[in-house]
Amino acid sequence: MIIAVDGPAASGKGTIARALAAHYGLPHLDTGLLYRAVGIGVARAGGDPDDEADALAACGFDIALLGDPALRSEEAGPLASRVSRHHDVRAALFERQRAFATQATGAVLDGRDIGTVIAPDADAKLFVTASVAVRAQRRHDELLAKGEDVDAAVIEADLVARDERDANRPEAPLRQAEDADLLDTTDLSIGAAVQRAIALVDARLKDRT
Numbered sequence: 001m002i003i004a005v006d007g008p009a010a011s012g013k014g015t016i017a018r019a020l021a022a023h024y025g026l027p028h029l030d031t032g033l034l035y036r037a038v039g040i041g042v043a044r045a046g047g048d049p050d051d052e053a054d055a056l057a058a059c060g061f062d063i064a065l066l067g068d069p070a071l072r073s074e075e076a077g078p079l080a081s082r083v084s085r086h087h088d089v090r091a092a093l094f095e096r097q098r099a100f101a102t103q104a105t106g107a108v109l110d111g112r113d114i115g116t117v118i119a120p121d122a123d124a125k126l127f128v129t130a131s132v133a134v135r136a137q138r139r140h141d142e143l144l145a146k147g148e149d150v151d152a153a154v155i156e157a158d159l160v161a162r163d164e165r166d167a168n169r170p171e172a173p174l175r176q177a178e179d180a181d182l183l184d185t186t187d188l189s190i191g192a193a194v195q196r197a198i199a200l201v202d203a204r205l206k207d208r209t
């Protein structure tokens, strides 16, 4: 069974994907981390994230980089979004994601294009959203908890700019797949959002049988 979870920045998709993976006993891949690794790799190499060749050169990163806390920093998000626009970068990361999705155990993947490009054949697809204000607040709380005190207005501006870039790129833009269920978490606690996500997936699985 493949579960695809997509949505804009800080919508709660990562938390929901992890909870679904635990609930159904499936491995989970946060695909945003791959793009964050490329973005941070380019920056560390002194390259230009807007340059396709520089970004492609960072795609062969060591798997250990995925555990680096710098990937989850506020500065890594926009870098990831910039490198993720390049065709060659998306192509270089495609196989790794597709192999994870199609492993025998089944899998949960979260990102921007899982239901549309990486696993259009997924058994259940969720598109997780929340208002910009709530998403900015959540990201602010998350960063504060890690001791990173970034101005709330800066975070909100980053989310809006990133969503805009992700939704308007020519390749694999952020969008809800036609057969995805929409889950708006604006007014939901984490527990309530997870319960709703499980109910939506269960309904899809029942439909299938």
Ligand code: CDP
Binding pocket: 008, 009, 010, 011, 014, 031, 032, 033, 035, 036, 077, 080, 081, 082, 084, 110, 111, 112, 113, 114, 162, 166
């Ligand atoms: O955690 P957050 O939602 O802020 O971001 P993320 O999921 O870690 O993704 C960081 C960036 O990587 C996004 O803004 C996208 O530009 C890019 N990305 C993508 O293009 N395709 C994916 N499947 C996942 C992430």
